Amino acid sequence: MPRRSGHPPAIVLTAVLALVGLLAACGAPGSSGAPAGGEGPGAPFRVGLVHSTTGPLASYGAQYAAGFRAGLDYATQGTGQVDGRRVEVTEADDAGDPAKAVAAATDLIGQGYRVLAGATASGVALQVAPLAEQNRVLFISGPAATDAVTGANHYTFRSGRQTYQDVLTAGSIIGDPAGRRVLVFAQDSAFGQANVAAVTAVLGGKGAQVTPVLVPAGATDLTPFARQAVDAAPDLLFVAWAGQNATQMWQSLQQQGAFESTTVVTGLDIKPTYPVFGAAAGQIHFLSHFFPGATDNEAYKALESGLAKQGVEVDLFTNDGFVAAQMVVHALQEGGDDPDAMAKALEGWTFTGPKGQSTIRPEDHALLQPMFTARLVPAGEGFTPQLVDTLSPDTVAPPVATAK
Structure with missing residues (x-):
């Protein structure tokens, strides 16, 4: 998915991370530049x-x-x-x-x-x-x-x-987020909490009301949490899930009627993850950084x-x-x-x-850069992505970062 870099497949959305814990000894003391070895007219x-x-x-x-x-x-x-x-x-x-x-x-x-x-x-x-x-x-x-x-x-x-572009792409699926209710459905882990923080910062910063439903990582019965998400009646249900029980999670949301009551959005990950969505695949709105056939x-x-x-x-x-x-x-x-x-x-x-x-x-x-929204459509025994919309670079441009 937007994913996330640094987490196993299911969603690629990476959270807004703080620049902390930098290694103190990253270079030689007093170093003013890299050695010049290998330079010259014919050197590679x-x-x-x-x-x-x-x-x-x-x-x-x-x-x-x-x-x-x-x-x-x-x-x-x-x-x-x-x-x-x-x-x-x-x-x-x-x-x-x-x-x-x-x-x-x-x-x-x-x-x-x-x-x-x-x-x-x-x-x-x-x-x-x-x-x-x-x-x-x-x-x-x-x-x-x-x-x-x-x-x-x-x-x-x-x-x-970057994450900001991912989340703005997700928000575009419901239009102007101001005054809209957005629910983040995720595991209660560093990954899930980071996604809540990202959606809160980006869509919440544009006036959306962001609420999390965080599922304990060891939960085996996901039905109560899916029911809670549906009962909240959000305008946008943003799913950020990484784990072996992803198929079970999607089944629970489908059984509780999530796709009939709200707009469900998640990130489109790499090809091997497409089967994870199961029967729900055709009802999910995907934000996408890139996929085969996007352009x-x-x-x-x-x-x-x-x-x-x-x-x-x-x-x-x-x-x-x-x-x-x-x-x-x-x-x-x-x-x-x-x-x-x-x-x-x-x-x-x-x-x-x-x-x-x-x-x-x-x-x-x-x-x-451009970003995309997509759907998964049946293709043989699996699925293939199909372009829904292309968002211009200006539409999903992050704010200018302040000097660090």
């Missing part, structure tokens, strides 16, 4: 991808990396080079662990890498961002959706969407064909990798080996990615 540009190749978000990381390879091929017109210099990509596994990510990023920086990309999980992105600032290296965060990445520092950018522009076709060469299909986070490669190539073309020049080149840049036209807002590096 070295790019480090620090993302999840193992761990709970390995499937997201695999999609991201495959998209990056397709995007690099597209942005360099099949040469794999920028200004005659080869782009050398090194992948490092963070396993979704911020400490492992910092260690991997520190190692790459020590080898002279001036460009890092990746961050499948929000916790990882929030640790690598200050490391990039301390060592003056460009960092392009990936699927991590936490709003705190936006405006983190001069060297940090993002190639995916049909030149970049999307290049993503599709580039993935096919790897034996991979378009999915939720393949876009994030593709866009990251576009950003990396543009930064290298304009900035060479200078991270400050790279960052300046990206600020205000407008380009067309698989999702459509996007702009990097210069004030805080928010990636202003």
Whole structure:
């Protein structure tokens, strides 16, 4: 789903997270920049991808990396080079662990890498961002959706969407949220509570009355909670669920008549999660960052064909990798080996990615991009997503982040 970066499949909506617990020893004392090793007219540009190749978000990381390879091929017109210099990509596994990510990023920086990309999980992105600032290296965060990445520092950018855009997309399904009743149905866990906080901050900030129904993580009978949600008669029932009993949860909502009494919204996650919705699939409104068939522009076709060469299909986070490669190539073309020049080149840049036209807002590096709403329709023995609406970048633009 919007998901969330840093949580198992079912919904990808990631909460508004605080920038806390940053590691104190992110770089060498007195460090004023990355080592210059490997630079020169014929030397390759070295790019480090620090993302999840193992761990709970390995499937997201695999999609991201495959998209990056397709995007690099597209942005360099099949040469794999920028200004005659080869782009050398090194992948490092963070396993979704911020400490492992910092260690991997520190190692790459020590080898002279001036460009890092990746961050499948929000916790990882929030640790690598200050490391990039301390060592003056460009960092392009990936699927991590936490709003705190936006405006983190001069060297940090993002190639995916952020939570604010997810929640505004959900709210668009009922129109102006002012005066509307929104109920967040989630598990009583850090993930569920974070989703309540995000919806409260975004839709509550626009005048909606937000109420949570938090279900104990160990609950086996979900009927009473589904009944409570239906009895509250919300205008929008926002479901944020991550766990093995997702199918049971959807069945409980359906049995209690939720789909007949209110508008039910959740995030569309990766393809393997589609069967989770069961018979309720056709009655759910989905907010979506990206899905197969969401667009049909030149970049999307290049993503599709580039993935096919790897034996991979378009999915939720393949876009994030593709866009990251576009950003990396543009930064290298304009900035060479200078991270400050790279960052300046990206600020205000407008380009067309698989999702459509996007702009990097210069004030805080928010990636202003289209978002989608969708439905799942039967296809063979499963489901396939179908576009309902495309929201313009301005419609779902987050507020400008204040300086940190």
